[in-house]
Amino acid sequence: MRREILVALLLISLMFLGVYTGLLMKPKETKGGVSVTLVVRQYRNGSLIKEVVDRKDPFTNNFIQILYATMYNGGDLKTYTMKDVSGTSRNLYISRADCSGFCSPLYATGNYIYIGDGTTPFSINDYKLSGTNILKTKGSTPSESAVDPKINYTISASFSLSSAMTVSEVGYSKVLTASDFYNYEFLLMRDVLSTPISALAGDTITVTYIIRING
Amino acid sequence: MRKLPVILLSVFLISFLASSTLPLREERGIMEVFVNLKVYDEKGALIKEITMRDPLTQAMGGFVSRLFSAASATDESGTSRSLGTGVSGPLYICVGTGSPVSPTYSDYMLVNLLQCVRASQATMAIVGNRGNISLSASFSFSQQYTITEVGLRKYLSYNYLLAHDALSPSITVPAGGKLTVTYIIRINSGV
Numbered sequence A: 001m002r003r004e005i006l007v008a009l010l011l012i013s014l015m016f017l018g019v020y021t022g023l024l025m026k027p028k029e030t031k032g033g034v035s036v037t038l039v040v041r042q043y044r045n046g047s048l049i050k051e052v053v054d055r056k057d058p059f060t061n062n063f064i065q066i067l068y069a070t071m072y073n074g075g076d077l078k079t080y081t082m083k084d085v086s087g088t089s090r091n092l093y094i095s096r097a098d099c100s101g102f103c104s105p106l107y108a109t110g111n112y113i114y115i116g117d118g119t120t121p122f123s124i125n126d127y128k129l130s131g132t133n134i135l136k137t138k139g140s141t142p143s144e145s146a147v148d149p150k151i152n153y154t155i156s157a158s159f160s161l162s163s164a165m166t167v168s169e170v171g172y173s174k175v176l177t178a179s180d181f182y183n184y185e186f187l188l189m190r191d192v193l194s195t196p197i198s199a200l201a202g203d204t205i206t207v208t209y210i211i212r213i214n215g
Numbered sequence B: 001m002r003k004l005p006v007i008l009l010s011v012f013l014i015s016f017l018a019s020s021t022l023p024l025r026e027e028r029g030i031m032e033v034f035v036n037l038k039v040y041d042e043k044g045a046l047i048k049e050i051t052m053r054d055p056l057t058q059a060m061g062g063f064v065s066r067l068f069s070a071a072s073a074t075d076e077s078g079t080s081r082s083l084g085t086g087v088s089g090p091l092y093i094c095v096g097t098g099s100p101v102s103p104t105y106s107d108y109m110l111v112n113l114l115q116c117v118r119a120s121q122a123t124m125a126i127v128g129n130r131g132n133i134s135l136s137a138s139f140s141f142s143q144q145y146t147i148t149e150v151g152l153r154k155y156l157s158y159n160y161l162l163a164h165d166a167l168s169p170s171i172t173v174p175a176g177g178k179l180t181v182t183y184i185i186r187i188n189s190g191v
Helices: A002-024 A061-070 B004-021 B058-065
Strands: A028-030 A034-044 A047-054 A079-083 A089-093 A108-116 A134-138 A143-147 A150-160 A165-177 A183-199 A204-213 B025-027 B031-040 B046-053 B072-074 B080-082 B091-096 B113-118 B123-127 B130-140 B145-156 B158-173 B178-188
Touching: A002 B004, A034 A165, A034 A183, A047 A183, A061 A079, A061 A183, A061 B058, A061 B123, A061 B130, A061 B178, A108 A150, A108 A204, A134 A150, A150 B058, A165 A204, A183 A204, A204 B058, B031 B145, B031 B158, B046 B158, B058 B072, B058 B145, B058 B158, B091 B130, B091 B178, B113 B130, B113 B145, B145 B178, B158 B178
Parallel strands: A028 B025
Antiparallel strands: A034 A047, A034 A204, A079 A089, A108 A134, A108 A165, A143 A150, A150 A204, A165 A183, B031 B046, B031 B178, B072 B080, B091 B113, B091 B145, B123 B130, B130 B178, B145 B158
């Protein structure tokens, strides 16, 4: 009797395992909205030795603030607040009639991509990377490609390491003009890599963000 | 007893193959748009409520893309325009009675526009690692209408349709009734 129960339990377990395995092997389908894919590659002597692809963390509160400003329903001289990479809160104008776009929330002068060794889990309130060893370089001008017929925006950067480091987090920032007319840098995306990359001096790390507008 | 391994293997394989009939694993977008519609009768009683995920249009893609790069969008006349950096124009929620309505990413206007109402000022709430931006509008109708489509419009020197969805099935608002439409833009960070 006990053997029969065990066999029955084994059959049920195998049935669930079969369904679970089958579901895991199914491709993922992205439905609507905006998705972000992060690709981090490690090269040594020109050869690709590791690639990490993540699709989970990105947008920070700063991004939501800009989106919120974009959804602002008219009016003039309103401000919203974002935290720059130094941790200081800055007011930005949603609009101001006398500066014709210069002080709009989207007036920007550049973007940066960061890599770092921090492992602190993502929080929507992140305004900087969490590690102690952090590198930063200018991001490429976003390139646009129509895909079926939706849009992908690709932003990338390359780091040539002069010393060994563990790359476990990546970030994207944008420079915006605050209401005091000075430019500040704001972190819009941060990712903690699913698999950290142990890099040596001389390695090259490339970071590519693919922002997919899925419709 | 010798047949047991064969039976076990068969159960696993059958379950594995059966899983192929299940829907694809769905990956949630980092940013999604939902629309909620509530229909009230002439006495103010709620008679119907639906919520659905709303497809973005090329114009919404353009507005979001501006957070990363210069971008353009097609206005409601079908003309492609550079969006610049301004944001301060008003937002409208529109309903229509078009038929058939098959929303696509390339839509830039409703099939048959009935009415647009300026939306409430957007509100924002952040809970955990999720952010919601929501705005709504109310429509009052003196006669009965069957609403088949809904859209979100931003005015920035020109009108841009940011989202367009078909109501299937359509909803009927009775004479003297009211329809409220709420758009929710959700950011699913860290999930």
